[in-house]
Amino acid sequence: MIRLAVISGKGGTGKTMITAALAQLLPMSLVLADCDVDAANLELLLSPTLIRKEPFMGMKAACIDQALCVQCGECEAHCRFESIEYDGDAYRVSPLRCEGCAVCVHVCPAGAITMQPRQTGEIMYSETEWGHLVHARLVPGAGNSGLLVNEVKKTAMRLDGDRDLLLIDGPPGTGCPLISTISGVDAVLIVTEPSVSGLHDLKRVVTVCRQFGPRIMVAVNRFDLDSSLADSIQRWCDEKDISLIGLIPFDHAVIDSVRKGIPVTRAGPSPAVHAIREMESRLEQELAGCGTRG
Ligand code: SF4
Ligand code: SF4
Numbered sequence: 001m002i003r004l005a006v007i008s009g010k011g012g013t014g015k016t017m018i019t020a021a022l023a024q025l026l027p028m029s030l031v032l033a034d035c036d037v038d039a040a041n042l043e044l045l046l047s048p049t050l051i052r053k054e055p056f057m058g059m060k061a062a063c064i065d066q067a068l069c070v071q072c073g074e075c076e077a078h079c080r081f082e083s084i085e086y087d088g089d090a091y092r093v094s095p096l097r098c099e100g101c102a103v104c105v106h107v108c109p110a111g112a113i114t115m116q117p118r119q120t121g122e123i124m125y126s127e128t129e130w131g132h133l134v135h136a137r138l139v140p141g142a143g144n145s146g147l148l149v150n151e152v153k154k155t156a157m158r159l160d161g162d163r164d165l166l167l168i169d170g171p172p173g174t175g176c177p178l179i180s181t182i183s184g185v186d187a188v189l190i191v192t193e194p195s196v197s198g199l200h201d202l203k204r205v206v207t208v209c210r211q212f213g214p215r216i217m218v219a220v221n222r223f224d225l226d227s228s229l230a231d232s233i234q235r236w237c238d239e240k241d242i243s244l245i246g247l248i249p250f251d252h253a254v255i256d257s258v259r260k261g262i263p264v265t266r267a268g269p270s271p272a273v274h275a276i277r278e279m280e281s282r283l284e285q286e287l288a289g290c291g292t293r294g
Contacts, residue, residue, distance in 0.1 A: 001163055002290050003185040005035070005214075007170035007178060008192065009201025014221035015191040017254060018246075018276065019169040020045035020263040023130040025280040026167070030131035031160035035149045035181045036171040037121065037136045044261050048126030048133045056136065056148055058120030059100040062093045068112035075104035075113060096141045121148050123155055132160050146176035153181070165287070174208045182208070186290040187215040189245070189283065193222055194229035202233065206240065215290055219246030219279055243286060246279030248272050 006022070008015040019042060023032055034042040062083070064075070069091060076084040076091055083097040084104060093104075095118055105113045120142035126133045134156040136148050149171070156166055168185065171177040182188055188209050192202040202218065209216050218237050223230040230247065237244040251272035257264040265273050 001157070001161060001166055002187070002287055003157075003166040003168070004187045004189065004287065005168040005170040005181050005185045006189045006191060007181065007205065007209075008172045008190060009174070009205040010197065011039070011172040013172070013191045013193050013198070014248070014254070015172070016042050016045065016169050017258060017264060018189070018191055018219065018221070018248075019167065021265040021273075021276045022280060022283070023128070023167060024263045024265045025277065026165065026284070028164035029162075030165050030167050031156045031163040032128065032131055032133040033152050033156040033166060033168045034133065034135040035152055035168050035177065037138050037145050037148045037152065037177065038171065040135050040137065042169045043126070043133065043135055045258070045263055046128040046130070046133060047261065048124075048128045048135070051125045051127055051132075053122050053124040055119045056121040056123050056151060057117045058142060058147060059118075060115035061095045061098040061100060061118045062102070062104050062113050063116040064091055064093060065112045065114070066090050068110050070110045070112075072109060074107045074109065078103050078107045096139075099143075123148075123151060125155065125159065131163065132156075134159070145171075146180040149177045149180035150183075153184075174204050178205070178208065179212075182212050182214060185212075185214050187217065187287060189217045189219060191219050191221055192233060194220055194226040194233065196229070199229065199233055199236065203236070206242065215286060216242050217283065217286055218242055218244045219248060220244070221248045222250040223247040224249045243282070245282040245286065246275060248275040248279070 006019045034040045081099045121138040123136045170181040192198045249271045253270035257267040
């Protein structure tokens with residue numbers, strides 16, 4: 001199985017639109033994973049049918065047994081994350097603020113605090129026209145999205161490990177969710193846009209990717225909004241020996257397809273679709289040189 005992640009240095013570059021189009025165009029058996037768990041929206045373009053869902057248990061959180069608590073206030077005084085407060089009646093833990101360090105457990109003189117599992121999200125396994133989709137939902141305000149990303153990838157590989165390609169819609173940025181996404185993948189396609197911040201974020205995300213060793217490819221979405229900056233991105237990619245495999249023009253067909261909730265490649269011929277088809281054939285050539293990493 002080849003593992004390919006579509007990522008971007010920042011949100012709003014068209015990464016999910018491109019992932020959905022590739023899901024339709026790539027002539028290989030797929031399993032899809034939406035690793036943008038903070039804002040999962042690949043499902044909006046692929047209309048999945050849910051097969052099953054499971055709770056995702058994140059890190060444990062402190063829990064106070066009020067029957068044992070002697071209201072000494074030691075736990076509140078020692079919690080560096082201000083996760084315990086006295087509400088006028090009892091000391092209570094805010095589960096969303098608790099970082100799971102267990103300091104309060106150790107300082108409580110009454111043995112009233114234990115660490116308890118907490119559900120911070122759910123993982124869904126669904127059917128789409130182009131293969132199974134593993135996607136997830138993080139409870140709003142819950143942390144540890146990197147752990148959830150890792151679980152989404154592992155679930156996709158466990159349930160559909162016989163597929164030719166794991167196609168991942170990755171998170172934007174360079175934080176923990178991105179690192180969980182690109183760890184162990186064979187290739188990344190970085191989607192950027194022709195702006196000063198787009199080039200800046202591209203450089204940052206390439207720096208992170210290079211720590212993990214996947215084949216790196218770049219696509220510039222809406223390149224014609226600033227051809228001069230698109231040229232700068234092309235030159236920078238050439239200098240860094242990175243394949244720029246796609247230049248996708250601004251196209252109202254993309255906006256219409258997102259509004260309709262379908263992959264743009266399903267919406268009929270248009271300049272963007274033509275460019276994405278060309279990019280897909282270059283992507284196939286690049287992937288042909290990728291072996292599966294351990
Ligand atoms: S486990 Fe740590 S963060 Fe959570 S309430 Fe206890 S001291 Fe605070
Ligand atoms: S440290 Fe233990 S006994 Fe003291 S207030 Fe906290 S939970 Fe209650």
